[in-house]
Amino acid sequence: MSTPAVSQVSAVRDFNRFYTRVIGVLDEGLLHTSYSLTEARVIFELARRGPTEVPDLRRDLALDPGYLSRILARFTADDLVTRVPSVTDSRRQVVELTDAGEAAYHMLNERSEAQVSAMLSELSDEDGRQLVEAMRTIRTVLSPTPPPRAYLLRELRPGDAGWVVHRHGARYAAEYGYDLHFEAYVARIVADYLGGHDIRRENAWIAEIDGQPVGSVFCVRRDDDVAQLRLLLVEPSARGLGIGSRLVDECLRFARQAGYREITLGTNDLLTAARRIYQKAGFELREQSRHDNYGFEVVEEVWSRPL
Missing domain, CATH: 3.40.630.30 (Gcn5-related N-acetyltransferase (GNAT))
Structure with a gap:
């Protein structure tokens, strides 16, 4: 594996800075909410998975144990999640969204879709196609085992x-x-x-x-x-x-x-x-x-x- 050129490293970093500005990751609250990007990721993942053991959530989101613990403590205090012992191992906790957590997920999801829709509406059909194809290429290249694609x-x-x-x-x-x-x-x-x-x-x-x-x-x-x-x-x-x-x-x-x-x-x-x-x-x-x-x-x- 060759060492990347300095120009390649700079180009990737420039793109990262550009895209985080586009989607508002660096704003005080993601999508004009009180949630950070990481907190929103936790909510989205729990909505997708349902009841989940905390170690599995931590592993799949690659989060520091202490950081995730603080997020879940805040979510528990805000009645967004419940935490109960696992039936298979009482030392492990199972976390699940409450009704309020589900409402937070739907709000985040709707705002995210509206943000992306607004961005794409400013583009021509061809520019939109090129943008989506470029994103698909980035995901394919950076995925360790790209999923099979149907055609x-x-x-x-x-x-x-x-x-x-x-x-x-x-x-x-x-x-x-x-x-x-x-x-x-x-x-x-x-x-x-x-x-x-x-x-x-x-x-x-x-x-x-x-x-x-x-x-x-x-x-x-x-x-x-x-x-x-x-x-x-x-x-x-x-x-x-x-x-x-x-x-x-x-x-x-x-x-x-x-x-x-x-x-x-x-x-x-x-x-x-x-x-x-x-x-x-x-x-x-x-x-x-x-x-x-x-x-x-x-x-x-x-x-x-x-x-």
């Missing part, structure tokens, strides 16, 4: 075409240095598809996580016998879940059912992850040629396989 595949819907063009342009520029010519190239492919595709022989799919697009693939007609796989993309935040392979498999399944005898695709030597997916799906490299495309020279490749 679904669906056919193209209104609004998806613009997303496909935008994300191809943005991702390929960020990861490979492609210029605007590539985005124009993708836009032409999408426009040709939307302009009059044969639904019996052409189709396109979007991969979604939590209602947000994270991937795409198109299956289009090359000629009566040959289909072409195009515009395979998986967002970085969704990689490692098998989405790329699943999109390719869906394209192959559709091409077989549509009566094609072969399927082909174009890629280049920079796209190593995609090439591995194609190889795993049975595609073989057929042609290579050098071209000065999208701002620099690449080795263009044609891959195909029988159906």
Whole structure:
């Protein structure tokens, strides 16, 4: 494990200071209440868990024993919680929210939702999507064992075409240095598809996580016998879940059912992850040629396989 650069440490600390100001953590009372952030965390956790042994609460919230004891003493005095001996071990206490504690939880929860809703209402749909995706990425990277994420595949819907063009342009520029010519190239492919595709022989799919697009693939007609796989993309935040392979498999399944005898695709030597997916799906490299495309020279490749 390498030592982080000073610039990375500074960037994380700057973000922490910025975000604590945004959500008001440093205010005298969280969400304009008399509760601190830690006290609110205890209330939220007890609302989620129900009756809980104090050592378990302390462990899961990573709190100092003395600090948690003082919080629970205050909550007991304010009639927010009850504490009774555990039936399995009288040396351990079980803590539970009272009706007043439940009311405090609902108040905190409603104010938190209103605060976040107000913040998001100031953003465009695209900015909101990017914000949530960035937060999801932070959680995934920092979680020791990220939870498995479910995804679904669906056919193209209104609004998806613009997303496909935008994300191809943005991702390929960020990861490979492609210029605007590539985005124009993708836009032409999408426009040709939307302009009059044969639904019996052409189709396109979007991969979604939590209602947000994270991937795409198109299956289009090359000629009566040959289909072409195009515009395979998986967002970085969704990689490692098998989405790329699943999109390719869906394209192959559709091409077989549509009566094609072969399927082909174009890629280049920079796209190593995609090439591995194609190889795993049975595609073989057929042609290579050098071209000065999208701002620099690449080795263009044609891959195909029988159906």
